[in-house]
Amino acid sequence: MPLENITNIFENSPYNKHLGIKFEKLEEDSIGCYIKITTSLLNVNKAVHGGVFFSILDSVMGATIRTVVNQPIVTVNMSINYFAPLMNGEKMMATARILQQGNSIVTAEGLVNDSKGSVVAKSIGTFKIMRMNR
Template structure:
């Protein structure tokens, strides 16, 4: 047990369970992005491993529009006793990326080029489940843009983001 200036620290632990995604990239991309995400949301395909770290789950998946929930807890805290900005950024990057992914045909992927996050209110373990909504604002052949926000159970906006994603198409010879 670690002793802090204000007495002994309470030690907690967390176990994370996840499935490793398939190594066959062709099989992973055989379906459209929308079909892939709907399969994960329905429990017919494993969730990405990152989901286990932050309690991230799909609520709705539509073309260019995705809603997810996440559950912050004390294991996400920074040194000042609130949820680390990386939690916000991870949730927002996930929901923006999935919104873009939901617009892609089979055999096409994406990667985040940049994301801008604005932190508007703190999150703590007492905040409870948060809801993130991401939507595509513009999509082209090689780049897509998405916006997102995170809200608490009272509908207050906690953070917003705008993201630019690179569309990755298979190489042709």
């Protein structure tokens, strides 16, 4: 599947559109995306809600895996560590890489960086390849 198709799939997901996720770096096994933080993404502490971090990491890891396996995937498990908050007006940037790929399970790592390049969150996710052409 061409990388542009993967971008279209993920950017046109209703949930990703709602969050404002945009994809910019497109290479096989290497995807980058970002969200410009607005007040609608903030929690009661006026920092980005943890679910936004989780969502962008899930999306960037999934898109990265899709560039390699060329099949739909689903998230099986994901853990996240938060290191620093992001505030309104900042840019949240996410990247991912594949750590291990088996026949039906893929493990990936995702990072969220702030606009200065500091890592503000990290995740590891396990994804199942949905074999649609059987």
